[in-house]
């Protein structure tokens with residue numbers, strides 16, 4: 001694993017199994033791997049600096065909850081937060 005990409009102290013993301021979810025990327029944690037927006041381009045995109053961010057102000061469109069969960073699970077930094 002690349003240096004700085006393992007976070008043994010951070011738990012796996014708490015990914016709710018429901019509809020009507022919101023997501024955001026914790027910019028303090030995101031290192032710009034791009035896994036989230038490559039895995040779930042319907043939900044995440046890259047910003048002007050190459051870091052991940054949620055589309056649609058973080059509101060996950062109905063029917064794209066599984067993509068949001070997949071994008072979050074793909075993030076090596078556990079930077080995706082659900083609410």
Ligand code: SF4
Pocket residue numbers: 025029030031032033034035036037050051052074075076077078079080
């Ligand atoms: S996968 Fe994680 S670290 Fe990479 S851009 Fe997305 S939120 Fe940031």
